Amino acid sequence: xxxxxxxxxxxxxxxxxxxxxxxxxxxxxxxxxxxxxxxxxxxxxxxxxxxxxxxxxxxxxxxxxxxxxxxxxxxxxxxxxxxxxxxxxxxxxxxxxxxxxxxxxxxxxxxxxxxxxxxxxxxxxxxxxxxxxxxxxxxxxxxxxxxxxxxxxxxxxxxxxxxxxxxxxxxxxxxxxxxxxxxxxxxxxxxxxxxxxxxxxxxxxxxxxxxxxxxxxxxxxxxxxxxxxxxxxxxxxxxxxxxxxxxxxxxxxxxxxxxxxxxxxxxxxxxxxxxxxxxxxxxxxxxxxxxxxxxxxxxxxxxxxxxxxxxxxxxxxxxxxxxxxxxxxxxxxxxxxxxxxxxxxxxxxxxxxxxxxxxxxxxxxxxxxxxxxxxxxxxxxxxxxxxxxxxxxxxxxxxxxxxxxxxxxx
Ligand code: SF4
Numbered sequence: 530x531x532x533x534x535x536x537x538x539x540x541x542x543x544x545x546x547x548x549x550x551x552x553x554x555x556x557x558x559x560x561x562x563x564x565x566x567x568x569x570x571x572x573x574x575x576x577x578x579x580x581x582x583x584x585x586x587x588x589x590x591x592x593x594x595x596x597x598x599x600x601x602x603x604x605x606x607x608x609x610x611x612x613x614x615x616x617x618x619x620x621x622x623x624x625x626x627x628x629x630x631x632x633x634x635x636x637x638x639x640x641x642x643x644x645x646x647x648x649x650x651x652x653x654x655x656x657x658x659x660x661x662x663x664x665x666x667x668x669x670x671x672x673x674x675x676x677x678x679x680x681x682x683x684x685x686x687x688x689x690x691x692x693x694x695x696x697x698x699x700x701x702x703x704x705x706x707x708x709x710x711x712x713x714x715x716x717x718x719x720x721x722x723x724x725x726x727x728x729x730x731x732x733x734x735x736x737x738x739x740x741x742x743x744x745x746x747x748x749x750x751x752x753x754x755x756x757x758x759x760x761x762x763x764x765x766x767x768x769x770x771x772x773x774x775x776x777x778x779x780x781x782x783x784x785x786x787x788x789x790x791x792x793x794x795x796x797x798x799x800x801x802x803x804x805x806x807x808x809x810x811x812x813x814x815x816x817x818x819x820x821x822x823x824x825x826x827x828x829x830x831x832x833x834x835x836x837x838x839x840x841x842x843x844x845x846x847x848x849x850x851x852x853x854x855x856x857x858x859x860x861x862x863x864x865x866x867x868x869x870x871x872x873x874x875x876x877x878x879x880x881x882x883x884x885x886x887x888x889x890x891x892x893x894x895x896x897x898x899x900x901x902x903x904x905x906x907x908x909x910x911x912x913x914x915x916x917x918x919x920x921x922x923x924x925x926x927x928x929x930x931x932x933x934x935x936x937x938x939x
Pocket of ligand 1: 543544564565567568570627628629630660661662663721803
């Protein structure tokens with residue numbers, strides 16, 4: 530498959546955005562962004578938390594004196610962390626999250642974490658990673674956070690399945706029940722629900738990624754002896770089925786038993802997708818690069834919903850993680866990696882697709898030009914994994930088409 534590689538102006542959210550779903554996943558962790566007021570606004574508005582709530586994230590704001598190198602930012606940070614931990618004794622893991630400003634002034638957060646860990650040993654674990662927009666797109670924030678956790682995972686030899694990537698709790702519960710019925714286990718998760726209950730890993734661990742944007746985490750796990758199970762992602766009925774089948778095969782489960790467990794779910798999922806397929810079938814889809822979920826979404830929307838793929842863009846194309854998805858795309862699919870915003874928008878305007886999947890910043894201008902859009906960020910905030918969610922996933926794409934059709938009718 531030919532891939533058009535592009536580089537130029539990008540239109541994506543930075544990795545700080547992933548704090549929104551990470552802080553919900555680990556209620557005993559706190560994410561302290563070391564950044565500017567812009568970073569604080571971004572995270573505050575993305576998470577939509579009221580000012581009087583006790584959120585589990587915050588921003589240590591670098592003022593002008595810090596940025597000009599006139600103040601000792603490290604001393605300020607230590608003072609702020611001390612105050613925070615005194616007020617919030619429930620915090621067990623503190624993530625220090627780097628930003629563009631902290632990187633520009635070369636504030637060494639790894640050293641800061643080391644220093645704070647020495648002081649807080651036995652009470653709070655301090656971990657650092659970068660969410661800066663210089664280095665990351667919005668889903669890569671999770672990849673960076675999990676990569677930072679990998680060296681802290683205890684060593685363990687037991688044979689087990691490790692699910693890697695944040696799932697909605699209800700979806701994860703359903704998955705755990707399914708794995709039990711399949712006879713696959715024990716099953717552990719990274720990130721865990723409690724930040725202190727880090728799963729042990731070692732040569733007996735087989736990892737199944739829940740999200741396609743965790744390349745750096747996957748490589749760090751492989752360096753710990755973990756085997757990565759290559760599979761399409763559990764989006765849509767087909768992806769979910771193949772994902773579970775991959776795990777079952779790795780654990781030596783009889784394929785007839787796997788089919789007996791999965792068949793009813795597949796039938797239910799297909800029935801839930803059917804009404805949305807009627808709306809999506811034959812419609813032309815353009816995916817702009819944003820989340821690295823694009824190949825998996827394109828596969829679902831083409832194979833299960835009958836959409837035509839005009840172009841599938843992705844910010845990075847990690848072949849190790851994406852090959853099982855690329856294998857399922859129709860031959861000749863136009864794939865692009867990276868972003869050159871102007872050129873991509875020219876291609877969108879020339880193709881006049883029925884639906885564009887894009888970042889929030891591009892949605893309104895495209896809607897104003899008469900093109901229906903779907904925010905890609907909604908796909909990481911919604912529970913879309915598994916056969917049971919396939920109908921809801923299809924609905925997310927059918928809704929903007931329905932809305933546009935009713936506006937045209939009105
Ligand atoms: S980390 Fe960078 S891109 Fe993200 S909000 Fe802060 S300044 Fe903006």
